[in-house]
Structures are given as C-alpha cells and as structure tokens.
Amino acid sequence: MSKAIIVVDFAYKGQKRTGRGTGRQGLKAVLKYLQYRDKRNNHLAQNHAYERWQDRGMGLSYGEIFRNCDALQSKHVLAWTWVISPAPDLMELVPQRERRALLYELTERVVEDYYTERGFDVPEYSYLMHSAKTRPKDGEPPQEHLHTHIILPGTVPSTAERLPVYNNATKGHDRLFREIASHHFADMLDERGIDWRRLREEPEVQRDDPELDLDDFFSR
Structure with missing residues (x-):
C-alpha cells in the first residue's frame, strides 16, 4: 500500500x-489552546492583532466560536473538531509562498464537499492553520508540518429547523472524509503542475531470472 x-x-x-x-469547559479549553498554540512557531501570531481564525460563520475568537457552538449544538454534539493534515513531503514541493493559500483552499473544499456528499447544507465553521516540525528520520532534517484545525457545530441549517449531524466510522463516514480530502489535495497539486506521484509510486519488484520456475521453490 502506498503512503x-x-x-x-x-x-x-x-x-x-x-x-x-470533555464537556463545555473542555471545548473552551481546546479552542483557547488552538488559538494561542502557534505563537511558538509563527512569529506573526505573537501579535494580538494577528488574525488566527478564518471565519466562515462561527467567529474570529475562541470565545465567539464557543458561544456559537453552544447555540448551534445538537442533542449529543456540542461541536465537531476536524484536522486536515497534508503529507509534509508533498507540501514541501509547493513553493513556500503558496502553501498557506493552498491549505486554506483545500480546507474549504473538503468541508464543503463532505457536507454536500452527505446531503446536507454546508454549516458555519471556523478554522486555523498550525505549523509544526516532523521528527527527523534517517539523518534527514525535519520538515515543516502544516495542518488545519476546523471547528463545526453539531447541527446544519435546513429549510425548516436545523438538523443534527453525526459522523460514524461504521457507516463509512471516515472513509468518505479521507477520499474527499485525498481527491482535492491531488487535484490541487496537479493544478499547479507539481510532479508528486513519483513520491508515492510502489517500488517495482525486480526479477533477476526471467525464466525462474516457482515450482523449484515449493514442494508438491
């Protein structure tokens, strides 16, 4: 299986x-953590005027997002928290100045397409990008690891009342999520003319002797 x-x-x-x-306090703590976590890796985030959240209806601060989650919750779900994390080695193929915009666009494509495929209207959401470093392997230097955290409500709008949304692995929702994200990321790399598939090709099995007879290796 390819990576x-x-x-x-x-x-x-x-x-x-x-x-x-867990619970309301757990959500508030997570939102606050997400808002300020990236100060260590992003010098711009140290400025209080820096816009951390991308607001698509849920708010621009952890307090505002929390209040909207509370107002738009379902019976069982106060908020959904998503992570979208493209492979660092493939993101390194994207010019540095284009990575943030690509990840923002990718995040929005995935959110909108996922809900559409599920037959729902797209809900309000907010997201932010974090930057981390991968662990060095085999003497290679660490790579930049860009990813987004998305906060979505427990319900979606409809023509009448809001509808609850549940994501269940046993119903294939996680597979759908992966497929949509993979499809859009591959498309966006292709749109930019980036030769990324060579990094995901399966190694070809070499046969030294084309006349090799497998019967020689197995008893009958």
Missing part, C-alpha cells in the same frame, strides 16, 4: 463532562 498523501480526523465534544478535556 497516504493526506491524513484527516474528526472528533466531537459533547455537552456532558465525563472527565478532563
């Missing part, structure tokens, strides 16, 4: 507190 070109994940925060990091 994945993108990793995605979804989780949810329920209203009920069942332990550390």
Whole structure:
C-alpha cells in the first residue's frame, strides 16, 4: 500500500463532562489552546492583532466560536473538531509562498464537499492553520508540518429547523472524509503542475531470472 498523501480526523465534544478535556469547559479549553498554540512557531501570531481564525460563520475568537457552538449544538454534539493534515513531503514541493493559500483552499473544499456528499447544507465553521516540525528520520532534517484545525457545530441549517449531524466510522463516514480530502489535495497539486506521484509510486519488484520456475521453490 502506498503512503497516504493526506491524513484527516474528526472528533466531537459533547455537552456532558465525563472527565478532563470533555464537556463545555473542555471545548473552551481546546479552542483557547488552538488559538494561542502557534505563537511558538509563527512569529506573526505573537501579535494580538494577528488574525488566527478564518471565519466562515462561527467567529474570529475562541470565545465567539464557543458561544456559537453552544447555540448551534445538537442533542449529543456540542461541536465537531476536524484536522486536515497534508503529507509534509508533498507540501514541501509547493513553493513556500503558496502553501498557506493552498491549505486554506483545500480546507474549504473538503468541508464543503463532505457536507454536500452527505446531503446536507454546508454549516458555519471556523478554522486555523498550525505549523509544526516532523521528527527527523534517517539523518534527514525535519520538515515543516502544516495542518488545519476546523471547528463545526453539531447541527446544519435546513429549510425548516436545523438538523443534527453525526459522523460514524461504521457507516463509512471516515472513509468518505479521507477520499474527499485525498481527491482535492491531488487535484490541487496537479493544478499547479507539481510532479508528486513519483513520491508515492510502489517500488517495482525486480526479477533477476526471467525464466525462474516457482515450482523449484515449493514442494508438491
């Protein structure tokens, strides 16, 4: 199996507190952490005027996003938290000045397409980008690891009342999420003329002797 070109994940925060990091206080803590986490890796984020969140209806600050999650929750889901993380080695093929814009566009394509494929209207959401470093392997230097965190409500708009949304792996929702993300990331690399498939090609099995008879290796 070839190495994945993108990793995605979804989780949810329920209203009920069942332990550390859960419930309303858990969500608020996560939002605050996400807002200020990248100060270490992004000098611009050290400026309080820096726009950390990309607002698509949920807000520009962790407090505003929390209030909207609270107002738009479903019976069981206070908020959905997604992560979209393209493979660092493929993102390195993208010119540095274009990476942020690519990841923003990719995030929005994935969110909108996922809900559309599920038969829902696209809900309000907000997201931000984080930058980290990969762990060095085999003496290679660490790579930049760009990824986005997306916050979505537990419900979506409809012509009547808002509808609850549940993401369930047993119903194939995680597979759909991965397929949509992989499709859009591949398309965006192709649109930019980036030769990325060579990094995902399976090594060809070499046969030294074309006349090799497998019967010689297995008893009958």
